[in-house]
Amino acid sequence: MWGGGSGCGKTSLARCIIGLVDINNGKITFNNTNIGMISQKRSIELCRKIQMVFQNPEATLNPQKTVEQLLTRPFALYNPVPKKERRKRVIELLESVKLGERYLSRFLHEISGGEKQRVGIARAFAANPELIICG
Ligand SMILES: Nc1ncnc2c1ncn2[C@@H]1O[C@H](COP(=O)(O)OP(=O)(O)OP(=O)(O)O)[C@@H](O)[C@H]1O
Numbered sequence: 001m002w003g004g005g006s007g008c009g010k011t012s013l014a015r016c017i018i019g020l021v022d023i024n025n026g027k028i029t030f031n032n033t034n035i036g037m038i039s040q041k042r043s044i045e046l047c048r049k050i051q052m053v054f055q056n057p058e059a060t061l062n063p064q065k066t067v068e069q070l071l072t073r074p075f076a077l078y079n080p081v082p083k084k085e086r087r088k089r090v091i092e093l094l095e096s097v098k099l100g101e102r103y104l105s106r107f108l109h110e111i112s113g114g115e116k117q118r119v120g121i122a123r124a125f126a127a128n129p130e131l132i133i134c135g
């Protein structure tokens with residue numbers, strides 16, 4: 001991975017890699033394929049493969065959704081996890097970040113900053129990606 005001082009462009013580069021912003025110079029390849037286009041122009045499958053854990057979960061997770069809804073969304077978008085198995089899988093994801101079933105019905109304003117960060121991490125893993133960028 002790359003590093004660098006605050007403001008050197010890590011998050012900006014990550015946003016290009018996941019296709020949140022268009023690049024106007026250079027090239028990005030992933031598995032020998034060009035991915036230098038915004039996410040709307042990418043296949044759903046490519047979007048699934050590259051996930052990001054954002055630095056600021058407060059600005060990137062929807063405060064009107066419960067933790068369960070936030071973690072179920074990637075299944076609906078990318079993964080054919082059958083509906084009746086989704087809750088079980090969400091609980092597994094919560095446990096993998098040391099949160100439990102009791103967090104399912106919580107809203108973001110009901111959990112701590114570190115717990116929000118964990119929800120963001122679990123959400124990235126929910127898509128079963130090949131690459132997770134933390135930035
Ligand atoms: N939306 C934006 N519009 C204009 N400038 C921006 C925008 N986002 C970031 N910048 C600027 O681009 C530069 C790189 O920002 P970026 O967020 O990529 O830094 P970073 O390396 O992730 O920093 P940190 O380690 O503090 O998270 C900074 O100078 C920042 O002020």
Ligand SMILES: [Mg+2]
Binds near residue numbers: 055
């Ligand atoms: Mg950053």
